[in-house]
Amino acid sequence: MSYTNGLDKPTDYFNTVLYVGNNSTNVITGVGFQPDFVWLKDRVNANSHNVYDVVRGTTKALLPNLTNAEITRTTGLTSFDSDGFTLGSYGGHNESSGNVAWNWLADNTSGSSNTDGSITSTVSANTTSGFSIVSYTGNGTLSTVGHGLSSSPSFFVIKDRDNGTYDWFAYHKSLGATKYLRLSGTDASTTSSVLWNDTEPTSSVFTIGGSFLGGNTNGNNYIAYCFAEKKGFSKAFSYTGNGSTDGTYIHLGFKPAWFMIKKSSASGDSWVIIDNTRFPYNYVDKFIYADEADAESGSAERLDILSNGIKLKATHTFINTSGATYIGIAFAENPFVTSTGIPTTAR
Secondary structure (H helix, E strand, C coil): CCCCCCCCCHHHCEEEEEEECCCCCEEEECCCCCCCEEEEEECCCCCCCEEEECCCCCCEEECCCCCCCCEECCCCEEEEECCEEEECCCCCCCCCCEEEEEEECCCCCCCEEECCCCECEEEEEECCCCEEEEEEECCCCCEEEECCCCCCCCEEEEEECCCCCCCCEEEECCCCCCEEEECCCCCCCEECCCCCCCCCCCCCEEEECCCCHHHHCCCCEEEEEEECCECCCEEEEEEECCCCCCCCEEECCEEEEEEEEEECCCCCCCCEEEECCCCCCCCEEEEEECCCCCCCEEEEEEEEECCCEEEECCCCHHHHCCCCEEEEEEEEEEECECCCCCECCCC
């Protein structure tokens, strides 16, 4: 099967870049496009994750591993550039050591007004790749928010920008609208009608409950990052672990460039991030945890990246406990078969 949705070259929409910090002005290139959402992590030191986006604007940082409110870092990410971005002297993601940047393309604007929902949102969306950045202000009543994707998001996270006590709340299609996960924590999925009002997102809006303080406090400002599945480029997946070194195979339909896995059936296990740039050869055994400030670490969480998915190679609880349920989100290096009929080769 070939793909004709304009995603033969996934690196036009998502790319990973490694860079060395310099504790000063640092122009990072090699992304291949002007990124709209940049997720930064120091690989060597225990510094928090930092994310920046074009809708909130430069120097406005949020920390995925913490509940902190938005921070203005005048020496953080200071510009989004045609082939990357520029950093100031802030050491948390610009120390003289190894760092990683994960970059997504939206529509290269600071967003436009979206009135699809009962709350008017500001949205920067790329309907080709299925990614949007959504900013809105809560009203404290059961509401809908337009996401701009023209198809239902299969994964999204929401963060209160003003309040430092609320987690990053995540929706995943395999869990459905009756449950949620905390990106900034290790909890299992939790059943609640408060967050999404037991209402699945549609091709135009997602729903937020009136008493969902972490996503709809009256007058508070929020950001949401939304992802809709696109064949050959992105997939929200789930699987059951088998507790074997001949581990579960996860079919994606493409060679993944980046993916994140979380055990959803039990608490205590981190969100595991893997990409094809930090370790381009199999097997992969060094991971970054989205809910931790820890430096990149080697462990027994081994797996192989394949031309059409992921093969687990270890029994580690974070990725392959027997009988446990896991969820994840992945983005492609290459589709398994392109629109020209050319297959992708394994690593």
